Amino acid sequence: MERLALKFLVVNDDGIYAEGLWALAGALTPLGEVVVVAPDRQQSGTGPAITLHHPLRVTEIGAPVARVRAYSVDGTPGDCVILGLETLAGDGVEQVVCGINEGANLGDDVLISGTVGAALQGYFRGLPSMAVSVAGTAPRFDAAARIAALMAGQIAAGALPGRILLNINVPNLFMEEVKGVEVTRLGRRSYADTISEGDDGQRKYYWIVRGTARWSEEEGTDIWAIMRDRVSITPLYTDLTSRSQLASLEGLCPALFGGLCLRG
């Protein structure tokens, strides 16, 4: 295969040492140049958060993958994308690839996923972006890395339609054990967080513990696919407008605001 002259920014939320990050970087190097910009510590749960109130520090580190430049940042995954695109990676980044996350990022959880949050920041800045996660703890990353490279190549080849923001979840299996690949929509879940209360000897503390979520396991959703050992590929966008409620709210507006009410 001819070597593609691509340039990737690779980011994660598990931190610069995470095995999944380097599995991803390694899988993309055959396709082009890879620049890694990753948080110096675990940043799960931060979503697309960015750091506005204080400056960030960057340390260039020796990457464990050949021909990869790598930077550690004391900020969020979103910060890493912005610093990467604006300065660290130099010009010409064509895709932002995020992960490989340890643990699935499904349904409503994508809004607090640092992996998906990083991809959102890339997408906001006009680049095709993708988040890649492996379901399960202590995951193996081979299948996910291969799928990430495959999709990155297809995006580069122009095979995918329009602006692309993909959320990819891969079962924790060897590639040959994977049962299928499915294009999905985000599933719904209800939340079952609990608070673990404790004491450090001096003061009470509260620790948020993510409960076993109750998923609505409809066919066609990401969670449905993952539970059947299939790869889930969900196209995302970023418009949270609830269009189905626009008309009814407009209908109510005059009752609420009288003459102040204008048609949207």
Place this chain on the structure above:
Amino acid sequence: MERLALKFLVVNDDGIYAEGLWALAGALTPLGEVVVVAPDRQQSGTGPAITLHHPLRVTEIGAPVARVRAYSVDGTPGDCVILGLETLAGDGVEQVVCGINEGANLGDDVLISGTVGAALQGYFRGLPSMAVSVAGTAPRFDAAARIAALMAGQIAAGALPGRILLNINVPNLFMEEVKGVEVTRLGRRSYADTISEGDDGQRKYYWIVRGTARWSEEEGTDIWAIMRDRVSITPLYTDLTSRSQLASLEGLCPALFGGLCLRG
């Protein structure tokens, strides 16, 4: 008016001392019980982030508004909602009201807004939730507080359809100067962040500076309304699935994955 027996959780992202928080709490006390749970410091830009990797500390403080219980938390706005609903506010919270933020939260920015992020966490947990912001720095909060109370009352009265997650932006004007109220969709913007590089004497630093965004000022969007001194009310939901791309991605799937490809 008969006093409604409502119970509100009030959260913000500017921190427990912010004037807008107490303007909001004060406006809701005539409608029912108000419990404030807010971050101990500025948390703008954190979106719906939650803290999973370490415990949180809570301090009950004396509120500057009568009959309001108030708690300071060393975490994110999202953490405040979860702690508030799970333990601090006790049973029976009926609405989560977030703000009043200093500065508008419009378009794609809602995804990194801590104010909207807190409302998202309330909505995820099944409660009608609302984010309220005032455009402009050094804002006055009267009009926004009145509108928040009005909408809270309507939600309580069952006047609004279905599950409710509202993003409300108010121009920085007295109520009588407001030019209208509009139900809107989120506007699009393109990003123009820059990185301010500096040096603290020892090491280089990078500071993300949010640039003056280039907004696409289409009629019917939140930004369009705010620029015309109108109140913008946008119904949100949380499904980021790009439904318009589902079909075309499914069409491409066989070419990418062959027999592995399944119909979603």
Place this chain on the structure above:
Amino acid sequence: MERLALKFLVVNDDGIYAEGLWALAGALTPLGEVVVVAPDRQQSGTGPAITLHHPLRVTEIGAPVARVRAYSVDGTPGDCVILGLETLAGDGVEQVVCGINEGANLGDDVLISGTVGAALQGYFRGLPSMAVSVAGTAPRFDAAARIAALMAGQIAAGALPGRILLNINVPNLFMEEVKGVEVTRLGRRSYADTISEGDDGQRKYYWIVRGTARWSEEEGTDIWAIMRDRVSITPLYTDLTSRSQLASLEGLCPALFGGLCLRG
């Protein structure tokens, strides 16, 4: 008593909401002007640490004690002293008074005490400074507040010799129950920290738990006094040079470094 025209900077490490801080501020207001600058969250264990790598934010808050200006800072107690003296408190601060800490600060622990650390930063900047702590959890602050005000008045009157840095520990008793006041030296302790290991569902964590220290309870030490329900007043300075070892090290120098070795 004639009102003294003094000016105090009051700082703590338990955070701006701590009851002991306001007990101290209240006790000093009869002596002169009081400006409170305190961390926005718990900062125990930080010693004299200062924040060099990012900027700090300051919020002026409404103090629960009349005629006191108060500022919340997102930094360490040491940061609060520096910001207070350099800018927030204005000119003319004559003493830095730190506390009242919940829990004793004795022996070697003074080096990691944020309360003593703040006093050190005041002393470094040429001002008489004092750290005040109450032994025991859930302490009452009356006796400590009275002793702090008494010592502050004496310092202001020039009654104490030379540069003053005092570490004051008060038993958790009413003033009339206190068994005595003693000028002490710092006691020695040996450390018995343990590490509590746990898991948050995803990753292992390590939590430092301060063990019950084994104190060497020699007569004349601060710990000896406190265990006898006496107030302990220890004059501190900041020179960690081990003078008793200087000569023997010099004697060894030629054997180690030959001709390079010079007399100090």
Place this chain on the structure above:
Amino acid sequence: MERLALKFLVVNDDGIYAEGLWALAGALTPLGEVVVVAPDRQQSGTGPAITLHHPLRVTEIGAPVARVRAYSVDGTPGDCVILGLETLAGDGVEQVVCGINEGANLGDDVLISGTVGAALQGYFRGLPSMAVSVAGTAPRFDAAARIAALMAGQIAAGALPGRILLNINVPNLFMEEVKGVEVTRLGRRSYADTISEGDDGQRKYYWIVRGTARWSEEEGTDIWAIMRDRVSITPLYTDLTSRSQLASLEGLCPALFGGLCLRG
């Protein structure tokens, strides 16, 4: 030379990536086993601070020096020492060696130095400990690494008297350019910090900038030696009691506290 069967805990405050840390680790491996435990990010200015209010995370990393185990910790240098001695390094650590710091740690500054603070935590726990720093920015570490190894060997051989806590500063020169070695006491300095005030577009900020200190350059002090391109070796201990003030304070006690006053 026979290989010594020593075991070292190596810690720094510049973070796990800092060049000086690995220069030190490399210099000690010929003497025995080296375990590195270092902060995941810059921790200058933290002194001996330890983290009591939340748990710490540890990541084992691949060390750039052969036969060295290395761990990254999201805490302070003091935390690294405690975790290293209590659990990560296993039994049998004989010395704690801290650095090599980029920049001198002299005089009163040792109290806020994270490098010296880490050594203090080792000394508190009964181990010979040493802090090693190179004067100047962009330093070369060869001379400091050689001196650290030399001193570590001497300490292991029992050549140094009593409990040992050494603060070593090395000029930024090649070993052959060094003008001498001197056993010193800590110099005095006066502080000239300034506050840099700025604005991030939304809110004012304050940044502590360490000013050019005015040193009292007495002969025999650490600063005096460094300014003459000599290695400075200062024996430290941890007793901050100002013994010269004990008697005069005792003399004043009856006037202050009457019959409550007891002899120390």
